[in-house]
Every structure is written in C-alpha cells, then in structure tokens.
Amino acid sequence: MNSEQIIQQAANWLTRLHDEDVSDAERRAFNAWCEADPRHAVAIERMRSLWGSLDTLPAQPARVALNRAFAPQRSRTAPVVGVLGVLLCGWLGLEHLPVWMADQRTSVGERRQIALDDGSQLQLNSNSAVDVKFDGQQRVIELLQGELWVDVAKDAQRPFVVRTDQGTATALGTRYLVKRAPDGTTVV
Template identity: 55%
Template structure:
C-alpha cells in the first residue's frame, strides 16, 4: 500500500467527521477541528475527499427502493446522536465496499488468493507445502532454474521441499527471501516485508542490489526494506505461525496489535481509538475463525466496550 493511501482507520475517522459535518448541528469549532485533522496527513485528506464524493452520490440518487429505506431509517432516528451514527454507518459501509473493490483489483488474476477471513493450504508441484493467510495472494512460477513465489499481498507460510538445483524464492516489493532450509513465514506490511524463520535459515536480499543479503536463522525475525534489512530479533516464546492453526496466540502484546490482527479477518470496519487504548496489553489465545468471540473475550478481560452497529461496523472504546 502506498503510504499516502488512506488506511481503514483513516477512512473510518473521515466517515465520523463527515457524519458530524452533515448532521446539521456542527459548529465552527468542529469544522475547524476537522480541517486540522484533514491537514495533518495526506491520507486524511484523501479519505475525506473520496467520502465527500461518495456522499454527493448518495445525495444525487433518485428515490429508489434502497434510498427510501435509508430515508425511513433516518426519519426514525429522532435523537441527534442516532442520526449522526446512522450517517456514519452509511458512509462507512459505502467506503468499505469502495475500498474493498480498489484493494482487490491488483490481485484478481493472481494464481492463488484468499478472501477476508479465509486461509488456504496447498501442495506445490515440487511437494513444498504452502499456506496463505487471510486476504492474501501469490503468483507461482516454477521452471528449470528456480522456484519463485511472488507474494502480491498478505502473508504466507511455507515448508520447502529439497531441490538443490532450484532455489526456492519468495519475492515482494522490498526484495527476495531465499530458503536455506525449510519452514518460514513472509508477510507484506506497509513499506516493509516481515520474515520469520521457524526452521533452518533464509537469505533476505533487498531489491536494491547494492545492499548485501542478510542471513536470518531459525527462531529469528527480520524486516526487509528495499535498501536494507533491519529489526533482527528473536521470536522467544511467541508463536507467529499460530494463524496456520486458526488461532492468534499472544503473550503480553499491545491490545492494538491484537485488534489490528483481528481486523484482517473481518469484513467491514473494526474501529478503535488508538490513543485511548494504547496502554492496554493482552495475553491469551483467540479464535481467528470467530473474531466476534475473540472480541467478546477481550471485552470480558479488559476495560473496553464494544458497540456493534452491524456486522460491517464494530466500534471499540475505552471503558476506564
């Protein structure tokens, strides 16, 4: 994702700002605060601009069946807070649909891909085992010289079958990961690739060849950038491959990190105030195939409160 492209959290925040501005009750201080938020980040401005366009399209719709339903829904919401929530919900659902379409476009033609909340295991022609995490996509190119997996989005786990004549390589925008052994994870993130080695070792080569490859051994994790490899750490007691078994296992990790991961398994928007929840930490195992149950467990053990508007919008707030 381009760094200026709005994140789902920025889209959700932009929708909330528009719900206030279109409520008919916004005062000058709120309009100024929205302007400050908009100017603080290019992603904020782009999200707000795109949602304004969507909102304009709603205003221009004829009195179709769907629009009549929306009008009746808003008419039933007498309280200003409920009207604002309804407006935000419409914007968020529309934005989610729009962004999902944009994000899916580059990977429609991928050799293998998974949808949101889906995992897929497969055996490759060389008998290597490959598993894709939620919302992931790969192209597979095997020939007489090499075995190449082009990770176009998301995360993969691989157990490599031995073939001394053909190196096994995973490629991302930041560079390549060449297997020197068997089991490892590769995950695309914003501007970087996270590599985790579970057995033996890999060689991480930045896309700018001026930087030498870095060796990452079993039990280690590193970040691959286009011009260098950084962040070499030990895994310790963490279990980064737990998702392959449908579980998110964490030990004293920030709640925000857990919510970010659960959001990858949910359609729609999981919205939370990062600043308000920044101090909370979590330990435990959470089911990835039932993120509603995972969120309920977090609410039981932490001072947070869930507000569920629909399956497309869940808001998490601090309950301190």
C-alpha cells in the first residue's frame, strides 16, 4: 500500500471517529488498523495535527463541509432514467400489445390453417397475427403482422375484407395472399 492510500485511509478514519454515532466496533477496527502497520499510526498523528490546526476555524462550516464531502451522493439523473425506462416499456408494450392479444397468431417457424364460421379458410404464415371480426354486414380480418393466405367463401351480402394499417383488400369470393411489411402491404 502506498503512502497516498494510507493518508486517505487515515483521513477516512478520523472523519468517522469524529462522528457522534461512532460505535465501539468501529473504534476497535480503528485500533486494529493503527496496529497493523507503523505507517498507519504516523499518518494518524499527522492527520490529527492537521485536524488540530483546523480548530481555529469556525466549527459549523467545517463540519458541514466534511459531512457533505462524505455524504452519499444522490444522482439527479436517476429519476429521469427511471421515467424514460417506464416510457420505453410502455411504448414497446403498446407497439406489440395488439399482436400479443390477437385472435389467431403463429410463432416463428409455425404455420396454421384456420376454418372460419362462414366457410372461408385462412392460412397464417410464420410469425403472423390476425383479429377476426364478423358481423351481419361484413367479414373483416385485421392482419396485424406477417402473411395471410385467404380462400374466401362466397357471400354476396357480406364482403370479405382484409385490413392493414396501409389499406384494405375486399372480395366476395376468391383466393389471395396478403403480406404486411414495415414498408407496406402486398396483395397477390
């Protein structure tokens, strides 16, 4: 251990020992530290001499300065980072929540054939998700993610609509493929 480290430790010990709440265990640890190396005792005596010269200064400002120097520092950025983390998690959750809550979805590498109540057939490709909304006027498939092959059962009274954020594809009875990508939707 070099002399600079010993001086730093001596200063730390003296600061702790001047605290009103110093325990007997801390005093015993200090005595053990002093006896562990003769340089420790020399450093303590030098620090006490320096400390004694500080007695001519008003006590309260010096104590406040020392207490502030050794007080745990609070990070001012921690609350900001916490709020940004919560916002990021919320944004990611909102971004992916519709896919997680989809009526039908497939994972990566999985394909699924789905028979709908009207007789239409859907084939979901890998990593795809759809919501199915049928009512008395129309049949709507919301393609939330991925790729969908549709074999539409004919029903002149209720059009079959596949909807994405970029638009819709409407049919009364046919087969087609709808692929949703980040840059647009393709209908084949």
